[in-house]
Amino acid sequence: MKISIIGSGNVGSALGRNWLNAGHSVVFGVRNPESPKTRKALELIPDAVVKDIRGAVSGSDVIVVTTPPDAAAELVKEFGDVTGKVIIDTTNSIMKRPEPYPTAYHAFKALTINEDIVKCFNSTGFENMLNPLYKLDLPGNPELGIDMFAAGNSRRAKDVAVQLAKDCGFAECYDFGGDDKVELLEKFALSWINLAIMQGHGRTLAFKLIKRKQ
Template identity: 30%
Template structure:
C-alpha cells in the first residue's frame, strides 16, 4: 500500500520505518524536504531508503495519509495541502495537541473531529494516541497483551487501518473499535492519565488493556 507520512518527528519516523519494513511503499512528507539538517535528523528513514518529499507530494503519492504532525499545527498544514488533494484518501490521525503550558489544545472537540469536519470528503480514523511510539511499532514488547483503539465514521477506512495495525504486529483481538469519530475525544483526553502513569512507573513504554468481566460458570 502507498503510505504518506506527514510529520518527521519521532512518531512519524518510527511508523514510516516500520511500515516500510512490512513491505509498504512509504514516503515521508516534510515542509523542508531539502534541508540538510532535516536529512541528518531522519537517520532511520534515510537508512531505510525512504523518500523524503514535500508534504503535498507525500499526499499525492498516498492511498493512506498519516497525520503525525504536532496537533496544534495539523489542521493548518492539511489546509495548506488542500481538500481536493486529500479527498478520497484515508487519513490515519495519530496526533494529540498540547499548548505551551502542557494542557491539551482540544479540551472539548478532538483534533480527529476537527480534521473530519474540515475535510468531509476524507475519511478520518483516529488511533495510537494512547500509547508511545515504541509500542506503536512493537506491541509484542510488553509482558502481556495491550489494547489499541479506533475512532472513525467510515467502516471501509477502519478496515484499511486495521490491516495496517496488523502489519505492525497488533492482533485482531487487541484492536477495539470505539465507534464514530466523536469517540476520538476519549483517546486524546487520555493524555493526562498517560503522563501520570508514565511518571508513576518511570517509563512511557507501557500499554493499557480493556479487561471484560469474567464469563459466569454454567
C-alpha cells in the same frame, strides 16, 4: 498500501519503519525535505523517501498525520485534493489545540470534504509503536503484542487503521467508538502519559485489553 506520513519525528519515523518492513509504500511529507533535522529524524530509515507535503499526499491512498495538532488547518491547505484518501490522525491536543476545534480530527472533518478520517496511533508512546511486543515474565519469556485503539465514524478508515496497526505489530486494534469517542481516546492517551510520565512508571508500559473466557 500507499502511505504518506506527514511529519518525520518520533511517531512518524516509528510507524514508517514498521510499515516499510511490512511491505507498504511509505513517503514522508515534510515542510523542508532537505533539512538536516528531517534527515536526523529519519536516521532509522536511511533510504526513506521524503517529499514536500503536497507531493507526498498526491501519490498516496492513506495520509497519516504525525505533527503537532495545531498544524491541522495549515496542513489541509498543503494536502491539495484528498478525495478518496483515508486520513489517520495520531495527534493529541494536550499542550496545543487546533482552535477553534477540540482536536485535529475535528479540524480535518470540518476543513476537508473527506469523511474517511480516524483517530488512531495516539494512545501509546512512540517506543511502543516501534516495538509493540512485550516479553512476559513467564517460563520461556513468551512475547505478547500490545493493543491499539481507533475512533471515528468511518468504517472504511477504521478498517485501514486496523490493518496498519496489525502490520505495525500490535496484537489488536479495538473499535473505540464513533466521532463522539474521539476526545475520549485522547483522554485515554493522557492516561498513558499520566502513568508513564507524571506518575513515573516509565514509558515502557502499555495497554492490553484482557477478556475472561466464559
